[in-house]
Amino acid sequence: MRAVPRHVACVMDGNGRWAQRRSLPRTAGHRAAETTVIDVIEAARGAGVEWLSLYAFSTENWGRPGDEVDYLMRLVRRIVRKHAPLLLARGIRCRFLGVTDPRIPRALARDFADLATLTGDNRGMTLTVAFDHGGRRDIVEAARSLIRDGVPAEEVTESRFAAHLPLPDTPDVDLVIRTSGEQRISNFMLWKVAYAEWVFPEVLWPDFRAADFLACLHTYRRRDRRFGGLPPRTNGEPR
Amino acid sequence: MTPGAPRTDTAPREDGPALFGPGSEFHALFDDPRWALALVRATVLEAAHPQVGAALLDNSTFVTHPWRRLRNTFFSLRRMFSPDPAVREREAARLNRLHGRMSGSDGRGRAYDAMDRATRAWVVATLFESAVTMCRLSGQPLDQDTMERMYAEYRAFLALLDGDAEGMPADVHAFWPYFDRVVAHELENTEAARVILYRLFDDLPAPALFDGAPTLWAAGRAVAGPLLGAVTVASLPEPYRRRAGLPETPGAEALMRSAYLAAGLARFLPQGLINAESVIRLLSLDGGGEDPRARAVAALGGHVKRASALLRLLNPLDDAPVPDPADAAEAGEARRSAGDFFRRVLDQTGDGHLDWPDLAAMARELATRLDLDEPEETRLYDAFAAWWRELQAALDTDGDGRVSADEYAAAVPSLAGPALIRVAEVLFDATDRDGSGSIDADEYRALFRTAFHRDLDVTEGVYGRSAFVGDFLSFMSARRTGTPYDPLLTDA
Numbered sequence: 001m002r003a004v005p006r007h008v009a010c011v012m013d014g015n016g017r018w019a020q021r022r023s024l025p026r027t028a029g030h031r032a033a034e035t036t037v038i039d040v041i042e043a044a045r046g047a048g049v050e051w052l053s054l055y056a057f058s059t060e061n062w063g064r065p066g067d068e069v070d071y072l073m074r075l076v077r078r079i080v081r082k083h084a085p086l087l088l089a090r091g092i093r094c095r096f097l098g099v100t101d102p103r104i105p106r107a108l109a110r111d112f113a114d115l116a117t118l119t120g121d122n123r124g125m126t127l128t129v130a131f132d133h134g135g136r137r138d139i140v141e142a143a144r145s146l147i148r149d150g151v152p153a154e155e156v157t158e159s160r161f162a163a164h165l166p167l168p169d170t171p172d173v174d175l176v177i178r179t180s181g182e183q184r185i186s187n188f189m190l191w192k193v194a195y196a197e198w199v200f201p202e203v204l205w206p207d208f209r210a211a212d213f214l215a216c217l218h219t220y221r222r223r224d225r226r227f228g229g230l231p232p233r234t235n236g237e238p239r
Numbered sequence: 240m241t242p243g244a245p246r247t248d249t250a251p252r253e254d255g256p257a258l259f260g261p262g263s264e265f266h267a268l269f270d271d272p273r274w275a276l277a278l279v280r281a282t283v284l285e286a287a288h289p290q291v292g293a294a295l296l297d298n299s300t301f302v303t304h305p306w307r308r309l310r311n312t313f314f315s316l317r318r319m320f321s322p323d324p325a326v327r328e329r330e331a332a333r334l335n336r337l338h339g340r341m342s343g344s345d346g347r348g349r350a351y352d353a354m355d356r357a358t359r360a361w362v363v364a365t366l367f368e369s370a371v372t373m374c375r376l377s378g379q380p381l382d383q384d385t386m387e388r389m390y391a392e393y394r395a396f397l398a399l400l401d402g403d404a405e406g407m408p409a410d411v412h413a414f415w416p417y418f419d420r421v422v423a424h425e426l427e428n429t430e431a432a433r434v435i436l437y438r439l440f441d442d443l444p445a446p447a448l449f450d451g452a453p454t455l456w457a458a459g460r461a462v463a464g465p466l467l468g469a470v471t472v473a474s475l476p477e478p479y480r481r482r483a484g485l486p487e488t489p490g491a492e493a494l495m496r497s498a499y500l501a502a503g504l505a506r507f508l509p510q511g512l513i514n515a516e517s518v519i520r521l522l523s524l525d526g527g528g529e530d531p532r533a534r535a536v537a538a539l540g541g542h543v544k545r546a547s548a549l550l551r552l553l554n555p556l557d558d559a560p561v562p563d564p565a566d567a568a569e570a571g572e573a574r575r576s577a578g579d580f581f582r583r584v585l586d587q588t589g590d591g592h593l594d595w596p597d598l599a600a601m602a603r604e605l606a607t608r609l610d611l612d613e614p615e616e617t618r619l620y621d622a623f624a625a626w627w628r629e630l631q632a633a634l635d636t637d638g639d640g641r642v643s644a645d646e647y648a649a650a651v652p653s654l655a656g657p658a659l660i661r662v663a664e665v666l667f668d669a670t671d672r673d674g675s676g677s678i679d680a681d682e683y684r685a686l687f688r689t690a691f692h693r694d695l696d697v698t699e700g701v702y703g704r705s706a707f708v709g710d711f712l713s714f715m716s717a718r719r720t721g722t723p724y725d726p727l728l729t730d731a
Contacts, residue, residue: 084552114548121541 001221005174007051008044008217009196011188012037014180014204027071032206034079038086043210045090045125047217051171052127053097055188059134062103076131077108084115091124097167097189098133128170135190138165142191165191172196175220177213179205197223264389265320265396273502277373279467280474283435284365284426287479290358292429293351298341298596300604302439303589306446311607319396329612331399336616337603360397360406361421367393368418376474376496377503387411422476428483436472436485440464455547470495581644593630594641598623605666615669622662629658663711 012033019029037054044052056076062069087094096112112131142164146156149164162168173189173196181202185193199216201208286292295301301308318330341353352358367390374381381389390411394404408414441464445456472485473495480487585593587600602623606616633656634642636649 081552084549088549111552114551117548118545118552120545 002223003221004048004217005197005220006049007053007171007173007175007192008049009053009055009173009176009189009193010040011055011176011178011182011186012205013178013182015206017180018204018206026068027075029206030068030072030075034075036205036208037079038083039210040208040213041087041092041125041127043213045092046210047214049217050125052125053130053170053173053189054127055130055133055186057098057131057133058187059098059101059132059137060187062101062132073105073108077105077111080108080111080115084118087115087127088119088122091122092119093122093124093126094119095126095128095167097128097130097138099131101132104132126170128167130189133188135185135187138189139191141166162191175199175216177201177216179203179208263320263392264385265392271502272505273373273377273499274370276470276474276499276502277369279435279471280372281365281369283432283471283475284369284422284479285362286431286435287426287429287483288358288361288421289349289425289427289429290351290355291362292427292431293343293349294341294353295431296429296434297343298353298588298599300587300589300600302434302442303444303587305439305443307604311604319399327399333607334400336613340599340603340620356401356406359401360404363393363397363400364407364414364418364421367414372474373499376499378500379503379506383411390414419476419478423478423482426479426482428485432483436468440467449543455550466494466498470498474499581647585647586644592641592643593634593647595624595627598627598630611669615665618665619662619669622658622665626656626658626662629656659712660708663708666711667707 015029015033016026017029018032019026022028040054041052057072061072094115096116099109099112142161145164146161151160170192172194173192176188176193176196176198178184178198178200181200183198183200197220199219201212201216203212286295299308315330315334318326319334321327321330335354338353338359342351344350370389371381371386387410394407397407398404408417440460443460443464445453449456469488469491472480473488473491475485479485581593585597587597587604599620602620605611606619611619630642631640634646634649636646637643
């Protein structure tokens with residue numbers, strides 16, 4: 001079996017449908033997602049995953065109804081503040097990817113910055129929360145940064161380009177878990193998922209639990225055996 | 240040294256320890272926590288002198304940038320008492336140039352001049368008297384010999400500045416009548432003394448170390464500020480308190496004595512535990528160049544940052560909007576608001592107006608940090624003076640001779656006139672020591688290490704004149720935050 005994936009990313013899909021099936025407002029689904037987030041963080045840490053990324057809010061999500069967006073902002077702020085001491089105590093380094101839109105409430109942006117400062121020296125798992133994130137935008141930003149640095153065209157290589165992406169120390173994603181059975185990329189960490197394995201469990205995100213997460217890891221580890229015969233290599237290792 | 244004043248001789252005497260350097264009485268004061276209290280007291284006594292008070296009020300930046308001022312004073316004093324005569328002479332010359340540029344008139348039209356000899360003698364006298372009083376108040380009075388030796392040191396200090404020590408009486412016996420006479424007849428309840436006693440500690444800005452924790456700082460200050468004020472008032476000479484109408488708070492006397500006594504107990508701590516230099520470096524988060532302590536200081540700064548982040552996160556959630564616009568700057572390429580820039584950078588003396596002393600303070604700070612000698616220093620001052628004339632012509636619309644925050648906000652773009660470019664060029668020339676027309680990596684590093692106390696990553700290439708001038712202008716006029724110039728002129 002292959003080793004535990006180094007970098008796991010989760011696209012947290014299905015909150016709205018979870019609520020609709022229970023005849024609850026969509027916001028209730030987001031609230032229920034909190035438990036899953038904490039569960040998954042614990043499971044990932046326990047399983048030896050070094051990097052965990054969560055897709056919390058995409059640049060496209062701004063198109064949702066204003067009420068829902070407002071609710072999400074308040075909810076995220078509450079979650080961040082509630083779990084900050086726990087994340088610190090567990091040695092988890094928290095970072096936020098994106099967070100550039102001026103529509104993000106200033107208080108929330110400050111809490112993000114505070115949490116990142118607070119846990120910046122932790123050496124356990126690194127948790128990257130993609131908030132107001134768009135994969136294409138990151139690539140455009142990297143291109144801009146390259147041009148600003150005056151890098152000659154022939155010197156632009158893959159690794160040089162990757163160094164200009166936001167949070168450049170993040171390794172390539174090994175495994176992406178997208179819940180609720182949807183099978184799309186949705187503009188998520190486009191550069192980093194190039195060699196990722198994908199699993200699409202049918203369960204909705206609020207119902208997703210540690211056991212489901214471990215099952216996904218198991219699927220990932222088994223997949224390598226089907227490709228047996230190739231030299232063992234973990235995706236995401238610097239090439 | 241004047242031949243007729245053997246007591247001011249700076250060479251080691253055969254019969255006793257050196258007047259300057261590690262063996263001196265003055266040197267022992269440096270790491271003494273009582274000295275902090277005594278220095279505040281001495282400053283009040285200085286400021287109570289009408290001449291000094293007027294000069295302080297007009298020129299000094301201690302209200303807005305007290306920590307920077309403390310730091311500069313500390314390192315200046317240390318150079319003045321350095322064992323190396325060349326260092327002492329150089330510092331004395333620098334101080335004289337600095338004071339030579341300060342003159343004017345006070346609110347009642349009386350002229351003041353920072354080079355006035357009697358006034359300068361008084362400043363040294365307050366330092367000596369406060370050192371003696373500090374020992375008395377903490378229950379460890381000096382014996383006669385030590386006191387005489389200390390007096391000789393302070394006279395030598397004055398002689399180093401003035402050429403001779405004629406401004407101060409020849410020995411300790413003549414000193415006390417002189418001191419009492421000045422206290423009883425010359426000191427006044429000056430504005431500057433009141434500012435130090437009542438305004439400075441109440442509004443004391445946070446030093447760099449506590450920059451991230453304003454609530455913490457404000458809470459501590461609300462307790463410590465009035466206490467420090469009361470302790471200082473109670474330690475002033477009785478005749479002055481009466482003349483100035485300072486309050487007699489019940490219990491202040493006992494409080495003052497306990498404060499001095501407690502500070503005096505530090506002598507039982509292990510030697511070297513309290514080191515004034517590390518405390519000052521710590522407060523200003525200045526790692527001190529290549530020193531390995533730089534890492535420790537940086538680490539401590541990180542701890543404070545994290546502690547204040549945790550504090551903010553643990554605060555009960557309120558849905559009120561975040562009021563401080565300064566926080567927005569952290570998000571990235573934010574531009575400073577005109578008001579903020581005026582308050583933090585331009586108005587160095589903190590009187591709400593921009594006038595020549597503000598710009599002179601900037602020139603002084605730059606000259607000090609860059610360690611400029613003549614003639615560069617004069618060129619820098621001249622450049623700033625030209626800029627002031629330009630500013631005044633462009634911005635002073637109501638013709639009162641100074642620029643208010645409103646006048647400034649109304650006409651921001653004209654800040655980047657030719658005179659400001661000239662300032663940048665003078666700075667560039669001072670940095671470009673080999674005159675090659677560009678600052679190479681070494682010169683650039685030297686500039687930022689000595690002047691800005693930051694290590695920068697310059698690995699390749701050179702810094703051309705136009706790029707340097709452009710960066711400086713973008714700081715001074717485009718008001719972009721986060722440039723390397725920030726710590727220089729905005730640090731409290």
